[in-house]
Amino acid sequence: MSDDRLTIAGREFRSRLWVGTGKYKDFVETKKAIETSGADVVTVAVRRVNITDRNSENLLDYLDPQQYTILPNTAGCYTVEDAVRYARLARAAGVSDLVKLEVIGDERTLFPDTAGLIEAAKILIKEGFVVLPYTNDDPIVAQKLVDIGCPAVMPLAAPIGSGLGIRNPYNLKIILESVNVPVIVDAGVGTASDAALAMEYGADAVLMNTAIAGAQEPIAMAEAMKYAVEAGRLAYKAGRIPRKLYATASSPIEGML
Amino acid sequence: MHIQVNGESRQVREEINVTELLQDLQLNVERVAVEINLEILDRRDFEARRLQEGDRIEIMSFIGGG
Numbered sequence: 001m002s003d004d005r006l007t008i009a010g011r012e013f014r015s016r017l018w019v020g021t022g023k024y025k026d027f028v029e030t031k032k033a034i035e036t037s038g039a040d041v042v043t044v045a046v047r048r049v050n051i052t053d054r055n056s057e058n059l060l061d062y063l064d065p066q067q068y069t070i071l072p073n074t075a076g077c078y079t080v081e082d083a084v085r086y087a088r089l090a091r092a093a094g095v096s097d098l099v100k101l102e103v104i105g106d107e108r109t110l111f112p113d114t115a116g117l118i119e120a121a122k123i124l125i126k127e128g129f130v131v132l133p134y135t136n137d138d139p140i141v142a143q144k145l146v147d148i149g150c151p152a153v154m155p156l157a158a159p160i161g162s163g164l165g166i167r168n169p170y171n172l173k174i175i176l177e178s179v180n181v182p183v184i185v186d187a188g189v190g191t192a193s194d195a196a197l198a199m200e201y202g203a204d205a206v207l208m209n210t211a212i213a214g215a216q217e218p219i220a221m222a223e224a225m226k227y228a229v230e231a232g233r234l235a236y237k238a239g240r241i242p243r244k245l246y247a248t249a250s251s252p253i254e255g256m257l
Numbered sequence: 258m259h260i261q262v263n264g265e266s267r268q269v270r271e272e273i274n275v276t277e278l279l280q281d282l283q284l285n286v287e288r289v290a291v292e293i294n295l296e297i298l299d300r301r302d303f304e305a306r307r308l309q310e311g312d313r314i315e316i317m318s319f320i321g322g323g
Binding site: 207 | 282318320321
């Protein structure tokens with residue numbers, strides 16, 4: 001798999017499993033899970049520094065930005081203005097122009113506000129950001145995001161943290177067929193088979209957080225996800241057999257008594 | 258003079274610049290973004306930028322997220 005690299009906006013990525021860094025019990029577990037997953041892209045959130053606790057540690061002390069591509073998100077932003085502000089803060093705090101753009105539309109579902117997403121993406125792209133948009137499983141919106149200059153799209157499988165798996169495989173397949181940029185399935189994965197399935201459909205990568213961090217054994221799940229994504233990718237490239245209603249014998253009839 | 262840092266009122270010396278404020282807070286300059294009165298600062302301007310009475314400062318960093 002070493003030559004099967006994912007390229008986005010001129011950047012090459014080894015692993016097709018991208019992981020979040022939220023919800024772990026501590027930074028040691030975060031680091032161990034990410035190392036085990038083999039991911040080289042990790043998402044982070046942008047928040048106020050804790051200025052009262054001087055001993056508080058920094059996540060980047062555990063995740064070397066030389067070793068990982070740090071992908072800041074705009075999670076928690078419900079307006080175009082907030083998402084743009086957080087993206088700019090992320091760029092000022094970080095080392096690159098990459099942003100996982102989220103404009104959230106609703107607290108219960110955390111579904112994207114796709115109208116706001118497109119508007120915010122336009123502003124940030126004009127400012128030189130590499131915008132990776134967290135979007136709905138809507139092929140029309142995905143195409144619009146590509147048209148305005150997003151070098152990849154990140155449609156959801158299901159609501160963030162829901163673990164429901166791919167709720168609308170047909171829409172995902174249409175997105176995969178219709179856009180000519182990498183598609184990263186982002187959010188909603190529950191277990192290894194969900195990730196494998198996304199890759200079998202032809203997704204270019206899968207991004208997850210809760211499925212690993214929320215598992216009973218996060219490190220073991222990180223390993224499971226690593227293999228699931230690799231297996232799904234290999235199966236996609238190998239080309240599955242068509243589904244048929246009736247049997248076809250695997251053993252020949254010829255030579256039977 | 259008084260300034261606001263991450264929503265909390267703080268007493269600091271006159272003429273303090275952003276680099277000095279971060280040092281006082283024991284923060285790594287390389288790991289934070291600083292916004293003053295909604296204007297995001299370039300890290301290269303931290304040294305030259307002196308704070309003024311009533312400035313509203315936000316110091317942001319990366320934390321775990323998905």
